[in-house]
Each structure stands twice: as structure tokens, then as C-alpha cells.
Amino acid sequence: MLPYLTRRAVHSAIALLGLLIAVFFLARLTGDPTDLFLPLDASREERAEFAQKHGYDRPATEQFVHFVGDVMEGNLGFSLRKQRPAIDLVLEAYPTTLKLAAVTLLIGISLAVFVGALAAYRPGGLFDRMGSTFALVGASAPDFWVAITAILFFSVSLGWLPTSGTGGFLFWIMPVTVLALRPFGLLVQVMRGAMLDALASAYVKTARAKGVGESTVIFVHALRNACLAVVTVAGDLAVGLINGAVIVETVFGWPGVGKLMIDAVVQRDFAVVQASIMVTAAAIFLMNVLIDLLYVALDPRIRHQ
Amino acid sequence: MFRINLRQLGTTAMSVAALMAMALIAPGAAFAQQTITIVLPEEPDSLDNCNSARSAVGRVIRQNVNETLIELDPNDSTLKPRLATSWKQMDATTWRFNLRKGIKYSDGTPLTPEAISSSIDKALNPKLDCNARTKMFSGFTIKVVKVDDATIDVVTPRPDPILPVRMTTMTIGAPNEPIRVMNSTVGTGPYMIDRYTANSEIVLKRNPHYWGKKPQLDGARYVWRKESAVGAAMVKVGEAHLATNIGFQDATDPKTDFPYPNSETNYLRIESLVPPLTDKRVRQALNHAVDRTALHGSIIPKQAMIATQMVIPRIAGHNHALNKQRFEYSPEKARKLLAEARAAGVKVDTPIDLVCRINQWENTTETCEAILAMYTAVGLNVKLRMLEVSLWVNYNTHPNKGALTPEADAKIKERGPVLLGHMHDNNVGDPVFSMNPKYACKAQTSSHCIPELDKRIQAATETVAGPQRTKLWEETMAMVHENVLDVFLFHMVGFARVSPKIRFVPTAATNSEVLLEQITFK
Numbered sequence: 102m103l104p105y106l107t108r109r110a111v112h113s114a115i116a117l118l119g120l121l122i123a124v125f126f127l128a129r130l131t132g133d134p135t136d137l138f139l140p141l142d143a144s145r146e147e148r149a150e151f152a153q154k155h156g157y158d159r160p161a162t163e164q165f166v167h168f169v170g171d172v173m174e175g176n177l178g179f180s181l182r183k184q185r186p187a188i189d190l191v192l193e194a195y196p197t198t199l200k201l202a203a204v205t206l207l208i209g210i211s212l213a214v215f216v217g218a219l220a221a222y223r224p225g226g227l228f229d230r231m232g233s234t235f236a237l238v239g240a241s242a243p244d245f246w247v248a249i250t251a252i253l254f255f256s257v258s259l260g261w262l263p264t265s266g267t268g269g270f271l272f273w274i275m276p277v278t279v280l281a282l283r284p285f286g287l288l289v290q291v292m293r294g295a296m297l298d299a300l301a302s303a304y305v306k307t308a309r310a311k312g313v314g315e316s317t318v319i320f321v322h323a324l325r326n327a328c329l330a331v332v333t334v335a336g337d338l339a340v341g342l343i344n345g346a347v348i349v350e351t352v353f354g355w356p357g358v359g360k361l362m363i364d365a366v367v368q369r370d371f372a373v374v375q376a377s378i379m380v381t382a383a384a385i386f387l388m389n390v391l392i393d394l395l396y397v398a399l400d401p402r403i404r405h406q
Numbered sequence: 407m408f409r410i411n412l413r414q415l416g417t418t419a420m421s422v423a424a425l426m427a428m429a430l431i432a433p434g435a436a437f438a439q440q441t442i443t444i445v446l447p448e449e450p451d452s453l454d455n456c457n458s459a460r461s462a463v464g465r466v467i468r469q470n471v472n473e474t475l476i477e478l479d480p481n482d483s484t485l486k487p488r489l490a491t492s493w494k495q496m497d498a499t500t501w502r503f504n505l506r507k508g509i510k511y512s513d514g515t516p517l518t519p520e521a522i523s524s525s526i527d528k529a530l531n532p533k534l535d536c537n538a539r540t541k542m543f544s545g546f547t548i549k550v551v552k553v554d555d556a557t558i559d560v561v562t563p564r565p566d567p568i569l570p571v572r573m574t575t576m577t578i579g580a581p582n583e584p585i586r587v588m589n590s591t592v593g594t595g596p597y598m599i600d601r602y603t604a605n606s607e608i609v610l611k612r613n614p615h616y617w618g619k620k621p622q623l624d625g626a627r628y629v630w631r632k633e634s635a636v637g638a639a640m641v642k643v644g645e646a647h648l649a650t651n652i653g654f655q656d657a658t659d660p661k662t663d664f665p666y667p668n669s670e671t672n673y674l675r676i677e678s679l680v681p682p683l684t685d686k687r688v689r690q691a692l693n694h695a696v697d698r699t700a701l702h703g704s705i706i707p708k709q710a711m712i713a714t715q716m717v718i719p720r721i722a723g724h725n726h727a728l729n730k731q732r733f734e735y736s737p738e739k740a741r742k743l744l745a746e747a748r749a750a751g752v753k754v755d756t757p758i759d760l761v762c763r764i765n766q767w768e769n770t771t772e773t774c775e776a777i778l779a780m781y782t783a784v785g786l787n788v789k790l791r792m793l794e795v796s797l798w799v800n801y802n803t804h805p806n807k808g809a810l811t812p813e814a815d816a817k818i819k820e821r822g823p824v825l826l827g828h829m830h831d832n833n834v835g836d837p838v839f840s841m842n843p844k845y846a847c848k849a850q851t852s853s854h855c856i857p858e859l860d861k862r863i864q865a866a867t868e869t870v871a872g873p874q875r876t877k878l879w880e881e882t883m884a885m886v887h888e889n890v891l892d893v894f895l896f897h898m899v900g901f902a903r904v905s906p907k908i909r910f911v912p913t914a915a916t917n918s919e920v921l922l923e924q925i926t927f928k
Contacts, residue, residue, distance in 0.1 A: 132796030136803075139540050147540060150532065182451045193604060249635050257639050264639045265631055267606065354631045356605030369796065 106390065113386040117379065124378050125168060125371075129161050134181055134369035155181065168375070177379065178372025180365075187376035191358060195380060197267070198357035201349070202342035205277050209284035210335050216285075217292025217331075218324055221300060232289060240286025248279045248352040265354040276353045280346050284338045291334045295327035302326075329399055336392040343384050440624040440927060442647040442908060444920065445637040449630045453602060455579035455591045456529040456536035461918045463537075465650060466608055466628055468919040471512075472577035472593035475503055475522075476570050480915035483720050483835035485570055489517065489578060489594065495870070498565040503573075505556045510615040511580050512598035519558045521581035523550035528583060529576060542575045542834070567870040571836045596621050596923050610922070621923035638663075638903050647905040648925070650916055654707045654768045657901035665709035666912035668900035669718050669833040672767050674760070674777070674893035675826040675844075677853045682756050683823045687747040689890040692825070693733035695740040695784045696777055696893060705769040705776065706896050713894040715883040716830055716840045720914065723837040723866075723879025728887050740784040760790045762827030763798040767898060774827055788825070801826050803850050825893070826853070833918055837879040838867050845886060859885045 135151045152158040156167065171178060177188045216236070220229040255275060256264040263272055299305060300323050308322050309315075347359035358377055365373035450463045455472040458464045469477065475490040490503040509517040529538040530547055548569075551559040562569060580592035589602040596618060600611040611625040629646070631637045634653035640646040641662065657663035674692070682688050698712050711719070714728040748754045760781070762774035774790055781788040793801075801824055832840045841863050847855035862885060866878035886892070902912040910925045 132799075136796055136799040138535065151535065154533075154535075184452055184454075190604075197605075249633070252636060252639050257642055260643060264643060264645055265636050266629065266645075351632050352636060354629065354636065 109386070109390055109393075113382075113389075117382045117386075120378065120382055121375065122165070124375060125165055126161055128366075128369070128371050128374055129164070131366075132369060133157050134371065137369050138181060177376040180373050181370050182368055183370075183373075187370075187372035188380075190361060190373055191376045191380045194356055194358040194361045195384075197355055198343060198346070198350070198359060199384075201276060201280065201346060201355060201357060202339065204273065205280045205342060205346075206284065206335065206339055208277060209281040209338075210288060210331065212281075213285050213288030214292055214324070214328065214331060217289045218296050218319060218327070220289065221293045221296030222319060224297060229293070233293065236286040236289035238286070239282040240290070242282060244279060244283070244348040245352065247282060248275070248349060251275050251279060252352070265352070267355060276349050276355060280342070280349045284335070284342075287338065288331055288334060292327060292331050295330035296323060299323035299327045325399060329396065332392060332395055332399065336388065339388055339392075340385050343381065343388060440622065441626060442623060442925060443627045443629065443640075443645065445640050445646045445649040446628055446630045447632065447634070447637070447651040449605065450608070453589060453591045453599060453608070454536070455525070455577045455583075455593060456534065456538050458577040459537040459541045459575045459918075464918045465920050466610070467591060467593070467595075468577055469595055470597045470610060470626075470920075470922050471591055471595045471599060472579055473595045474575065474577055475505075475573050478571070478574040478835050478915070480833075480913040481720070483722060485574065493570055495567075496559065499562045501560045501562075501569045502553065503558050503560065505558065506617060507556055509594050509617045511592050511594050512613040512615055513580070513592050514615055515580070517578070517594055518555065518581070519550065519552035522558060522578055523552070524581040525579040525583065526550055526576060528579070538576055542572050565868065567868065567875070568836050568838060571834060571871070575834065597625065600625065618923075622926045623922050626922050641903040641905050644905070647908050648910060648920070649903040650912070650920060652901045652903050654901065657707075657903070659903075662906060663901055663903050664912050665707065665899040665901050666916050667711075667718060667720070667914045668831075668898055668917045669914045670767070670829050670831045670898040671713050671716055671718065672773075672827070672829040672895045672898060673713065673716070674895070675828045675853055676890075676892055677824045677826075678889075678891055679853060679855060680821075680823045682747065682752045682754050683758070685747050685750075685752045686890055687743040688752060688754060690733070691740040691743040691747075691784065691786070692781070692893050693890060694736045694743070695780050695786070696733075696895070697735040697780055698895060699735065701773060701776060702896070705772045707768075707899050707901075709899045710896040713897045714887060715894060716844060716886070716892075717832055717837050717883070718897045718914070721832065721835055721837060722871075722876045723883065725880040725883035725887075728883060731887065737780075737784050744785060755787050756823060758786065758788045758823045758825060760788050760825045760827065761798060761801050762790065762792050764792050764794055766827065766829050770827065773895070802828070829898070831917075833914060836871070837882070841879065841882050842867060845882070845891065854891050856885070856889055856891075859889070
């Protein structure tokens, strides 16, 4: 296992370096922060002074060498807007994103596995039709529209839930539900397809022929194998969520890393963009390792390979 | 043997339920009745008082925590005493301010001339990027000289007849404040920072040392929601008392949603130095072709006012006579003017770029698309480009101003004629902050150069505030109109949602400051 993890770490470090180089230069292609930071009527001299002070007047390659030197010293830069170390801003925002992603995935996957498995048990039945329709709607509905509509309905019209913000259990309901809709919709369809394949496979027929109980056939034999496909897709969805749920974070006022990153991109706060990407890339690396380990736990054949 | 006591179990369950219910209550509900929650459209970048000229920062701290020497009345643009009780010009470069006596900062230290000098030095320190300097004191420094414990002289390097107006944006912080103050600031205002939870909330509480009349509110909690609909919903359901900036489409309840003039004017800036826009007939046609009344009330709020000049009516220098001379919508007239220009050899078919900035005002895209259709209808060859701010700003800075290099000239020729969708905000109360950057020949954000207008702007700039200055500015407005230098659209409005539980009247200043001392519970 250790050689495997080492190999993955080396590959990820190379990918991270490539990503950083790409982000560093691409970000600078989008424009000079001077234009956004200073008032529109700022003089040419003021712009030149600002650019010189922050090093934006130097060639991008020189800026990159300077940046790499700082990273080697553990300094990921200073936020232009917030005037604070960029890494502090990212680490403050990240727990919110991780909590939101974890709860969303837990609920989304659990419900999807349950609904998908039951839908596949009687294909074409009422539950299958209802589940598939709901899953399709969930996977297709735009987050932004669902979020605003949910606030107007559950908070303004019914008064059941707080509109936005962070706090106790009630504050979690709408953001998590809105965020879980799409993963749920996708995973139900994946689960249903995988379960149909599993239920039609030879080992399930053999188990039934041996007189194994129907619940054991579904939940032990078929479900475990069908879950491999769900883990693959859920891993992909999880990567998207730990990148930050920008729309949900923005609408519900959740201070996560997605919102931080988008604001930083819009404001050309390069240090924050770079720090966010480095931290997110590290988190994605860890997530991928976890998914690999989960594969091994679910499928002994992979372990033997 | 362990026995379950049902009564005990029931009591425990009730207690747990009660605790859970308490935990679920919104944080705002824990506040006393005299504390309000305000929803802002964005989180302040910092709470450093030297950045209070930036709206996001000013809405929280300006006059609430950090006060200015002089205050600008947003209703009539008059100057009112705040930390200074009076002021007068001693000579061309010296203004004397008499300070209010007995003022203390919220930490108990006295406000002294030295403290004011230290705070102003920080705000104007070129090593820092304070908004106070870049926005209002661009290009010159000021020096504070102590006369006695209650009097200071502010000395400028060159005559500045409107220094008191500039000082309305200079908030005073504590002496020797650290170079970078992020999460706190100390001031002399009626409130002080209680706590700042980054990404979440800012809470203000009373300043026990405040010199003025004790305001009714005990404090305020600020939260921020980018989505206007969410801010409006928070006030609607009682989670907040005031949402300062809600969208036109969310201002649906006349009982709680109030429009306010936000000192912004949107317009199309004409590149009058580039053919065919050098021709006055073409510029007139551009104005006659726009049906402003069709936009008004449909995609522009009906409370906005059709504009004929750059500054809003409350600013001294706004030429009220021009409001009766606005360009009527007449496609026929536009076509006729273009035909005349064409007959005179002007290449009116030259492609013109209409460059607008995404989300510069509400419904920017719709406005620019509608105008594009109007221009196409009269036969102009206009192409719309909707740009993000960092690309749009390249058009805003005129390339052949300031540095008349061959490269700059080549750049402007390559760019061709441009109509730049623009929105100008002058909330300071003097046209100097509008007319110089927009029309002076050497200004980098001006796309015009009319020597006579340039002289008039210079004369107005150097004239002391008063009737003569007002008259000169009115004349410059008239000259811009006569020369048809821009396509003015609307003096815009903002909307605030105010809870029925409080009294608050939004003003032209609400975009940049929200004075808690003016808010009371009913």
C-alpha cells in the first residue's frame, strides 16, 4: 500500500506543479489587478506606481520565479483585497465547504443507493417510474433557480426555515437539499443501471438457486457490486463539491472556498486564486486516495491485483 | 435493577427538545430589541478607516465608527460640522478647522491635532493603497499643522477651493494606527466595533465616550448576501431590518421598498476624437435615435430620471435648464442628420463598437441590446460588445491622453470609433469630480478635447465654492450639451427594503454610508 500511495503522491505533486504553472500564467492573461483595484479615474502615474509596488509591471516569468521562491518558504502570498495572507483566507473558508460537501454526499449517496436499488428491483414499476422521474428532475434543475425558489417558498411563504446564513440544524436544510439534488439525481440513475446489471448476473442467479433469501441477494450480493459504479461517479461529484459549491454558497451566504475563489478570480486577487487552487488540489488528491481505498474495500479483486 | 422512569424520561426529552430548539434559533434573535440587523450586498474588504471611501467599508464604519471633520448633507449637498465646528480659508493654500472640544476615541484617548495629523498621514501614505488617497486626494498631499489644541490648519501644495468637500470623505482614525488594520478600527463615532467574524458578520455596539446625542439603537449587526432576492427576503421574514441594496426586480412592496437617488448617471461615452464621431451631426443622431422613454419603467426603474448631463440635480452646478432641452426621440431626425453628414463626406457607415460592461447597472445587457436595435433602425452600423470589467476598463482609459506616443495613436486608430457604456458616480457633491476626468483634454478617462470647454472647466475648478463656481459649472454642462459629447441616459436610483419596525429614510448617501444614529425603532 505504501509504494502505491507514494506513487500517487508523486504523480499528484507533478500534476499540482503543472496546474500551478497554468493557473499562474492564465490568471495573468485575464488582466492586471491595477485596473480593478484603483478607481476608474486613477491617473496613469498612480496605476504605474501601484503596478510597480506589487510587481505587476515585471515580466510574468520574473513574477513566477519570485512566486516559486515564496512558495518554497511556505509563503503563498498576500491577498490584495483583504490585505491578509492568502492561505489564512483559504483555510478559514475550507471547513465550511468540507462540512457542506460531506453532509451533502452522505445524504445524497445514501438516498440514491436506496432509491436506485429499489427502483431496479421492479423495473417499470410505480416506484421505479416515480424515482426515475424525480431523479431526472433533480439532475436537471438549475441550482440557482431551485435555491431562490426554495427560499421564497419555505422561508417567505411558509416561514418554516431561515432564508440564509449559518447556524443550527434548520440552516442546513435548504443548502444541503439544493446541493444534494443533482448528485442524488445522477446517482439514482447510475445505481439503478448498475443494480439491473447485477441482478441479471450469473452470481445472483446462483445465489437465488441456492435458496439465499431475497434481501440477502439484493443487499449483500447485488448491492455491493453495484456500489462500485456509484463510488466512481460519487468520487467525481465529491471532487466537484470540495471545489466549492459556488451557487449555493453565494445564495445562502455560506462562506466557503468556492465563493472565495470566484470572488478572487473576479477581483484578480491572484494570491488567493493560487492558494485556493493549491489547497483544493491537495484535497482532491486525498479524496482520490480515499476513493481508491474504498474500491479495494468493496472489491477484493482489485485488492488482489 | 435499572428501571426506566417514564416521567423522568419525559422531562429529559422535553429539556433536550427545548435546548435543541434554542440552538436552532437564528443568531439574530439573540439580540436585544434595540439592535438591528442590516443586510449588505458585499462583505467589507477590511475595516481600515483609510478605506472608508469604498462603499463596502463606508456603509459600516463611516460616521458610525470613524467620523469626518465635515459632513456632507446628502439631501442638498451642504456641508455640516462634525468633528470640526467651523472652517475657513486663511489663504490660497491654507484652510483652518476649529475642532469640537472634549472629543474622545472609543478607547478613551482624546482626539488631538496630532491624532488627526497621524490619521491623515496614514490615509495619504503613498506606500499604502488607501482608497481615501486614490479616490479623493489623487495627485496631491496635504499637511496638517497644529495651531492650538482645538485648531488645525490644513495646507495644500496648490490652491484647492473645495478642500472642505474633499474632507467629507476623510474619516479620522486613531493615532498611530498600525499600517494595516484589518478587523477593527477605533474612532470617535457613536458606535465601536464589538466583533468582526470574517466571512460571517460584523457587530457594532455603543461607544461610551461618544460626544454627541445618544442614538436610540444599542448596536447593529451586519451580514452580507450577494443575491438581492435573499437580502429582500431576510427583511420580509423579519431576519433583518434593512437591506440597503436590493434589485429593481425585488422591490415589489411599496410599503417597505424605497427608491433613493444613488448619485449615479449612466450614459454612452462618445469617442468624439475618432471619425465619424467627430461630426456633430452624427453625435446628434446618436442622441435622437435612443428612445429613453421606452427604456424608462421597463428595464430602467421608473423612479430613475432621464439625464441630460453628468451630475445629478442636487449637485450645485447641475444645469436645470438643460432638463427642458433633452434630445427628443426622433428616428426621422436621426436619419436626416446622418444623411446630411453622409452628403458632406462623413463616413457614417463606419462600424462603431458599442462597448458595455456586464452588470454595470441593473439590466445593462438589455439596455445596450435595446439601444443597439434603435441604432440599427436608423441605419447606423453598430456592433455590441458586452465585456467583463477588466476588459472594459481598457476602453475607459483613453490611450492617447497623457502620453502622446506613436504607439498610443496607433492603438486608438486600431480601436476605431467606440460608444462606451458607462456609469458615473459622484456622491461627493461637486462637479469637479465629474467634469475633470470626463471632459478635460488631458484627463486619461476623457474621450473629448474642446479647448474652450477645457478652459471653462479649469476656471470652475479654481473658483471658490459659491454662486460663481456653480454658474461656471452650469456653463460647462451647457457646453457639453451644445457640443453633444455624450448620450446621457438616466440618473439612476437604488432601492432599500426597510422593515416596518424601524424608521429609516434612504438617501443619496445610502450607497456609501448608513448612519445608525438616524435609525430608530417605531
